[in-house]
Amino acid sequence: SETRLRCSDHLSLSLKLIGGSTETPSSGFGPVFEEQPVDTIYPEESPENKIMMSCRTRANPPAQDASIAALSSSRVLGLLHITKTEIKSPSFVLDLDMFSTDEREAVYVKEGQGAVLLCDPPPHFPADLFFRWILNEFPEFISLDKRRFVSQTTGNLYISTVRASDSGNYSCFVSSPSIAKSVFSKFIPLVPIAEREKYPADIKVKSPDTYTLLGQNVTLECFALGNPIPQIRWRKLDGDLPVHRHNISMAGSLLHLYDIQYEDEGLYECEADNSKGKDRHKVHLYVEAPEWVEKISSSERDIGGDYIMSCLASGKPKPHVHFLKNGRMYAKNHELHFTDLTFDDSGMYQCIAENRHGTIYANAELRVFASAPSFEWNPVKPKLLGAKNGRVVIDCKPRAAPRPSISWSKGTELLHNSSRIFIWPDGSLELLNITKSDEGKYICFAENDRGRANSSGSLSVTDATKITLAPSNADVSVGKSARMECATSHDPTLDLTFIWSLDTHVIDFDRDREHYEHKMVNSVPHLLISNTQLRHAGRYSCTAQTPVDNVTASAELVVRGPPGPPGGVRVDEVTTNRVRVIWSHGTDNLSPISKYTIQYRDVREQQEWREASTSPVNVEGNAEMATVINLTPWTEYEFRVIATNTLGTGPPSDPSPKITTREASEFLLSSSEETITYQTRPWSTKPVLSCWGIFVSIAKNTLYGSK
């Protein structure tokens, strides 16, 4: 409704909503706002002599009246009052006063020095003020640049370096977009005094340490006086400025941070710099306000049931959480436990988390629901099918609160639990080992303290699906083909689907048609596997499925093939011309390994792999080490091992770590107590130039070492 307003004072607006009766709570619910009036400001000089507020509600029966009352009051932070249901929702009285009428003193400044003109804005609420400065006469606004800055926090005008041309009368102009109102101050004369000196940068506009909410935008201000005009730069001392989420404007004076994240917390620095000197200012940004980890949402619950409402908030310091119900303090707790819900538990709940940096709200409506059983939304399936000797489960899920008791009848015969029949606590009826005599009409009866209802369906019994010819185990070598048969019988009135799977994967005949085919052979359905690979080994299952039942039979396919690569190849006992190679068996792919072959290559010469000579010459299939002989001294080698069985030779192992054979001394020295024998090595690569030398005889014992 529309109310004519005449006011010279602030207004507090209160919305009254008279809801439908609560006498029929089982079907109705109290009024709930779908759209609430928003905080509104009525400017004193507004040419519009009215305020529009909109309000939409949901209630059953419908709300009868919604009216707006205008109350004269002082500036109040109050509640929005709603009868029956109260929702706490901050509403403010908003206004912007006039500037003081005191004359402003003139400001005398030497040219080249900085000047600050104080705005001193009048009392105001809300905080969305926008500051500009008028020069000499309205609407001549000064433009802002590197030299001139208006703080949107204080409204003050800063001129970094005053020039003769700045002479004039200045007035601070304040407007509030939300109330469409503007006021301006008395003029402040600025009088530059001719004298040109240089002054170092001196930061005069400094943002204080700032607390913010996650996801908010923050603007930090920084402006310096000085001559020449100082340059302003921003940086984050403990990291980088957030990439793509910051902007710098007003010739560096404003740092805008968008969509604040936790990592944006930290120390920001602005640096002002001119040829006479530098100045710095640091601002701490804290992102510590509470944030919901878990919050409540509207819910409808059965009468008599249990319910938990939980709100969890994170933040530093840890936020306190409490609950309001219908606008009143309900619990100083983060969780509400309801047992045996009653209609009195219905209502608007609000949880509030707060710490010293902020407050967050979450709202939810709890509706407690009660009704006689009804099958309107979920009747028993009218046509039910069951396979002979199979099992059938008939669901009965009426909508009802409190929970109904369920009973079942077949025709007029009441059913009870027996060896073959179960009435489960969820209301469903299960029949086992069904026969033709189980066909008929099954009725589910549901009853609670509010009433009763029934719903029924007819059961038909079909022939069971059977596998008449099951697949049998098979054993093939790699590259050969294999086949598995699977024949079935089923009820002719039902559609049959065939599914083959290998272990747990259903075979896709389209994608894997290179290897698999499903085909009739002598009028028996078969799975054909061609060019069988090792990966085709496993348990094959054929499933015959009708809408009523399914049967599965399975068999194992064994695929034999050449052995896999040996593992863990390494080398030890390295001498000048022989090494010991050690490995472990790889898979034998179901045919025992008959022998191993060892290959080597000279790493530096980039040789091809060659077969190594071993001792013993033949390396048996059960061996896990062998000595490679006839190597060259002082050569870097690597080795690999290959296994062979009756079906072929497998892939080589990974190469061993590289080793270098020992350097051969030119002479083999063997000594007994007093004689030394020497001979040249047959593999010696260096020419023997002479056979003389100095021989030192060394005597040693275990106590004194050697000499």
Ligand SMILES: *[C@@H]1O[C@H](CO)[C@@H](O)[C@H](O)[C@H]1NC(C)=O
């Ligand atoms: C500033 O205002 C005063 C008094 O209203 C006036 O005498 C003076 O001329 C003005 N100065 C300028 C630069 O307009």
Ligand SMILES: *[C@@H]1O[C@H](CO)[C@@H](O)[C@H](O)[C@H]1NC(C)=O
């Ligand atoms: C932050 O600024 C962006 C871009 O100016 C704007 O779209 C967004 O609504 C702002 N976010 C908040 C929470 O004010």
Ligand SMILES: *[C@@H]1O[C@H](CO)[C@@H](O)[C@H](O)[C@H]1NC(C)=O
């Ligand atoms: C920063 O400002 C530029 C233009 O000045 C604009 O294109 C860009 O979208 C802004 N970035 C953000 C994050 O608002």
Ligand SMILES: *[C@@H]1O[C@H](CO)[C@@H](O)[C@H](O)[C@H]1NC(C)=O
């Ligand atoms: C149902 O049939 C299974 C085998 O088909 C049999 O083991 C079981 O005893 C039967 N149950 C009843 C209650 O007849």
Ligand SMILES: *[C@@H]1O[C@H](CO)[C@@H](O)[C@H](O)[C@H]1NC(C)=O
């Ligand atoms: C029937 O038996 C099941 C299984 O023992 C049990 O859970 C169920 O409550 C019984 N139903 C009735 C109606 O007694």
Ligand SMILES: *[C@@H]1O[C@H](CO)[C@@H](O)[C@H](O)[C@H]1NC(C)=O
């Ligand atoms: C089943 O419910 C209907 C009403 O929906 C009622 O007319 C009928 O008598 C009930 N059947 C039985 C067997 O109670």
Ligand SMILES: *[C@@H]1O[C@H](CO)[C@@H](O)[C@H](O)[C@H]1NC(C)=O
């Ligand atoms: C096969 O029947 C069983 C019950 O016997 C059922 O649990 C399963 O989901 C059915 N499988 C398929 C693929 O329909």
